Amino acid sequence: MNWHGVWAIYRFEMARALRTLWQSLVTPVLTTSLYFIVFGGAIGSRMQAVDGVGYGSFIVPGLIMLSLLTQSIGNASIGIYFPKFTGTIYELLSAPVSAFEMVLGYVGAAATKSVVLGLVILATAALFVPLPIAHPGAMIGFLLLTSVAFSLFGFIIGIWAKGFEQLQFVPALLITPLTFLGGAFYSIDMLPEPWRTVSLFNPVVYLVSGFRWSFFDRGDVAVGVSLAVTAVFLVACMGVVAWIFRTGWRLKN
Template sequence: MNTHGVWAIYRFEMARSLRTIWQSVATPVITTSLYFVVFGGAIGSRISTVGGVGYGSFIVPGLIMLSLLTQSISNASIGIYFPKFTGTVFELLSAPVTAMEMVAGFVGAAATKSIVLGLLILATSALFVPLHVEHPLAMIAFLVLTSVTFSLFGFIIGIWANGFEQLSVVPALLVTPLTFLGGAFYSIDMLPQPWRTISLFNPVVYLISGFRWSFFGKGDVSIGLSLGVTAAFMVACLLAIAAIFRTGWRLKN
């Protein structure tokens, strides 16, 4: 494995984020604080607990997951789109690095930024509500697995996009609505039928439920099913990326 090549891509992407530290870190943290003020203050005053957990604490995993999904996709898609836009992607394709080494560099940097952001939001949340992580290792595992999976998905979007507008289409029109409808601010057990059953077709439900389980030891679906759905989506993204590099779709033509 060409570790020097992977490290060069990774370091370049991390340096790019440091140049936009306000946009990359401060903005999501401030936005999360506003969510606590609005949702925790307005709704929390009317809903004291959900499943035995205080409402303010209950929404923490959903808020982290909301930022994690959007930032993972954004970081990875922009990371690969700019080389396409400037034409330097051909230098990368002709460099002595394999496709998977290139993906490891871009996706690794995007996932790292998302994980750091998730931990910062977790620390910010502790300023507003009492927090106790019942399964810290599971929480870190879900944080890493989700960041890597959606960074892979963002990498695919960056290759697919033909313009800056398309980079924001999927996060804005698909991922964010699915997150809001996936139990980020409520338990799907609170929904009447048939909406609860319909919610089970939303893949984000399994991500939020598994992450919430790591905090409180309870979720809307089993932890095994949450892990299985997340892992299946990661495999699907890896297969799609392998097909893209094999055919050169949107990269070489």
């Protein structure tokens, strides 16, 4: 294992985040705070509790997950897209760094930034509402697993994208709508049939439900199912990344 190569990629990506600290950290926190104020204030004044949990507290896991998904994808996709855009990807491919080590550096940095952002949003939300964490270990586990899985997904998008428009296509037109429709601001048990059943086909439902369970010991679906869906998505992304490096798809041409 070439740890020097992994560390060089990781340090470069983290330094890029520090150079754009306002965009990388402050802007998502402010945006999430606005979501919290608008939804928590406007809707929370009319909906006192959901499943016995105050509405202001109830939406916090969904807000964190919304930021986590979008930032994981954005950080990882930008990280690998720029070497393709500038042509330095060929230097990386010819360097004494394996595909696994390259992915470890880029995805590790993207996941680290997302986890830090999630914890900062969690600390910010705790200033507004009481926020018990019933299962701290599970909360950290879901945070890490989701960050790594969607950083891998973002890495795939960064390789697939041929322009900046395509980089924004999936987060803007797929991930954000799925998150809003995935129980981030409500329980899917509040939906009438057949919409509740339809919601179960949304993979984000399982991410939000599992993460919310770690806070309040309750979720829309069983925590084991949430964990399994997240793990399957992670393995699928790993398989796609392995295929990309084995075939050189959009890396060497």
